[in-house]
Structures are given as C-alpha cells and as structure tokens.
Amino acid sequence: MKICLTGASGRIGAPVIAALRPHHELVLFSRSAMNTSHRQVTGALTSVEDWQRAVDSCDAVVPLAAGSMPGPDMFRFNLLSTYAMLEACRTAGVRRLPFASTNCVFRHCFSLSD
Numbered sequence: 001m002k003i004c005l006t007g008a009s010g011r012i013g014a015p016v017i018a019a020l021r022p023h024h025e026l027v028l029f030s031r032s033a034m035n036t037s038h039r040q041v042t043g044a045l046t047s048v049e050d051w052q053r054a055v056d057s058c059d060a061v062v063p064l065a066a067g068s069m070p071g072p073d074m075f076r077f078n079l080l081s082t083y084a085m086l087e088a089c090r091t092a093g094v095r096r097l098p099f100a101s102t103n104c105v106f107r108h109c110f111s112l113s114d
Helices: 013-020 048-055 072-092
Strands: 002-006 025-030 039-042 060-063
Touching: 002 013, 013 025, 025 048, 039 048, 048 072, 060 072
Parallel strands: 002 025, 002 060, 025 039
Antiparallel strands: none
C-alpha cells in the first residue's frame, strides 16, 4: 500500500515510519526538506494543491502533523489543513484515512480564555 504521512519529522513520525516501512511505500509530506530515502513532497499543509501532489496515487493518508501554540492562528491552521487534506483525498479517491488527534482539542492542554 502507498501511504502519505505528515508529521514525519515530529516525535511520533520516526516510530510510525519504522513500523510502516517494511510493508508499505511511503510518501512524506512536509513543509521543509528532510533527509530521507522515501519520496518526499514539500509544501503547505493548508494548500489543497500541495496536498494533491502529496496524495497522488496514494491508497491512504496518515496525518500526524501537529502544532503546539494555542490560539486563533493554530485553530485556523488546523481547520484549513484538515479541509485541504480531505478535499485532496476526495478528489484523488483516497479512501483510507485513520484519524489521530490530541486531547488538546478538548482544552486539556491549555486554556483558550487567556
């Protein structure tokens, strides 16, 4: 299976890559270049066009990219990047999309009223 992975350079990226590498072809989608033997697409997670390049001919997407700064900008980024990913997956026919999240969506990590 060909899998597009975001968050490859983050804390969870390395163990996920190690688990998937023996059985799947990986495409790493990142905002900056990485030193990797896998196919890499560099672009903005909020761009439908960049997502379309990343998911082209993929069977699944594993979205693990995350930000840690609370506030309206992070909310806007998360909302726009999720929309861009879903739209690109829809147009490319990607039907497998496991969902990963953080308890921060429930405000356990910080208060949004500050």
